[in-house]
Amino acid sequence: MEAEPPFVQPPLKAKKGRGAVSNLQGRYEQWTREDIDDGWGNGGIIGTANRDEAEDDEPDTSLTWKTQVIEEHAKTILSRNQSPDVPFSISLNPYRGCEHGCIYCFARPTHSYLGLSPGLDFESKIFAKINAPELLRRELAKQSYVPEPIALGVNTDAYQPCERDLRLTRRVLEVLRECEHPVALISKSSLMERDMDLLSDMASRRLAVAAVTITTLDPAVARTLEPRASAPARRLRTIRTLTDAGIPVGVSVAPVIPFVTEPDLERVLTAAAEAGAINAGYVMLRLPWEISPLFRQWLEAHFPDRAARVMNRVRDIRGGKDYDSSFGRRMRGEGIWADLIRQRFDKTVKRLGLSAHSRRFTGLDSSRFRAPSVSPVAVQSSMTEKSKGKHRKAKTGERKPNDQLELF
Numbered sequence: 001m002e003a004e005p006p007f008v009q010p011p012l013k014a015k016k017g018r019g020a021v022s023n024l025q026g027r028y029e030q031w032t033r034e035d036i037d038d039g040w041g042n043g044g045i046i047g048t049a050n051r052d053e054a055e056d057d058e059p060d061t062s063l064t065w066k067t068q069v070i071e072e073h074a075k076t077i078l079s080r081n082q083s084p085d086v087p088f089s090i091s092l093n094p095y096r097g098c099e100h101g102c103i104y105c106f107a108r109p110t111h112s113y114l115g116l117s118p119g120l121d122f123e124s125k126i127f128a129k130i131n132a133p134e135l136l137r138r139e140l141a142k143q144s145y146v147p148e149p150i151a152l153g154v155n156t157d158a159y160q161p162c163e164r165d166l167r168l169t170r171r172v173l174e175v176l177r178e179c180e181h182p183v184a185l186i187s188k189s190s191l192m193e194r195d196m197d198l199l200s201d202m203a204s205r206r207l208a209v210a211a212v213t214i215t216t217l218d219p220a221v222a223r224t225l226e227p228r229a230s231a232p233a234r235r236l237r238t239i240r241t242l243t244d245a246g247i248p249v250g251v252s253v254a255p256v257i258p259f260v261t262e263p264d265l266e267r268v269l270t271a272a273a274e275a276g277a278i279n280a281g282y283v284m285l286r287l288p289w290e291i292s293p294l295f296r297q298w299l300e301a302h303f304p305d306r307a308a309r310v311m312n313r314v315r316d317i318r319g320g321k322d323y324d325s326s327f328g329r330r331m332r333g334e335g336i337w338a339d340l341i342r343q344r345f346d347k348t349v350k351r352l353g354l355s356a357h358s359r360r361f362t363g364l365d366s367s368r369f370r371a372p373s374v375s376p377v378a379v380q381s382s383m384t385e386k387s388k389g390k391h392r393k394a395k396t397g398e399r400k401p402n403d404q405l406e407l408f
Helices: 108-114 120-124 132-141 168-178 190-203 219-225 232-244 262-275 291-302 307-317 336-352 357-361
Strands: 068-072 078-080 090-092 125-129 150-152 183-187 208-213 249-256 279-284 391-393
Touching: 108 120, 108 291, 120 125, 132 168, 150 168, 168 190, 183 190, 190 208, 190 232, 208 232, 208 357, 219 232, 232 249, 232 262, 249 262, 262 279, 262 336, 279 336, 291 307, 307 336
Parallel strands: 068 125, 068 391, 090 150, 150 183, 183 208, 208 249, 249 279
Antiparallel strands: 078 090
C-alpha cells in the first residue's frame, strides 16, 4: 500500500488590511491550533463558501476579520510605571487593542490576558473603555492626587479609527483642559487634527505637546507594516498642521527595523524637521513574548528574501536573543550595530537642530491644575445611534454564538 502523504503547512499569506498574518494563540492558552492541507484541495483555507473561492489565489479575508468594538466598563483608568527608561510615570489608554494593526506593536501580548490572540484578534477585537472620561474625572478629584503630565495613547493609539465615532479621547482631553492638567499625546493618525481646538488652547498655557510616529517614508512598506494607520505623507502633513496651530510637535522614529525601516532613519528625521517637528526620538525594534513569532511570520510573508538577515541583525543588538527586556538596553539595544544607529541618529538630530524627545515632558506646567467637580450621574454609553449597530457590549463570562469568550 502506498504511504499517505504527510500533512503540509500552508504558506503564510498576508491578509488584506491586517498586519498579522495569523491568529497565533496567546501564551496562556492550553490548546494550539494551526491550518494544514488535508488533501481536499482548499490549501488550508477555512470557511470558504465553495470550491471556486477556495482555489482563488487571493481569498478575501476581510469578512472573516471584520473589526468588532466591544464596550468595556473599566475599573481604573490611569496606569503608573517606575521604569527608568520611560520619560513619564502616568499614562491613559482609552482602548485595548488597535485597529492600526502595526505588526511590531509592543501592546499585542496584552490581548493574551483577555483569552484572545495577540495576532489578528488584537487588531480586530477592540475594547473601548466607555467610562474613561468619568473615571479620569473621579481620579483627578481625589485629595491624594498629585498632578504630573499624563501620556495619552502610548499603549494603543488613542486616535485609531473607532475614535471617530466614540470620541473617548476628545472627552478625556475636555476633562484635562477643564482641570488645566498637562498631557502629552502620541499617534500615527491624522485624526489628531480634529482636536486642534482643544490642543491649541492647552498648548498656549504649556499644557499640551504631541508626537507623531513615523517609521518609514516608503508607503509600500508602511502599508504592510502598519496597514490601517495614516500614510507617511499624511502624518508629515499632520505635523505641519499641528505646528501651525501652535502645538509643539515631535517625531518618534519607532521602531527602527534593520534592513526594513532602518535605511529611512535620516530621511524621516529630515522630513519631520522640515514639517515643523521640534524634537525627535527613536526606539529599536522590540520583540517581547508573542511579538517575536508574529513578526517572523510577517517577514516570511512580506520579505522572505531578507527575513533571515533581519532576524540575525536583531539578535546582534539583543545579545544573541530575539529580545532583551533589561532597563537601559530594551529601547536601544547593545553592540556595534546598535551604537552605529545611535551615532546616525545623534548626528542627524544635531544637524537638524532637534532636541531630545524625552525632554518634551519637562516643558509642561503642572502648577495650574485644579481639581474637578464630580457628578454622581451614572455613566452613559458613548455609542452614537449610528455606531450602535457596529458595536456591542461585553459581559463577564458570556459566550456568544460564534464561541467568542467575552470577558467584561
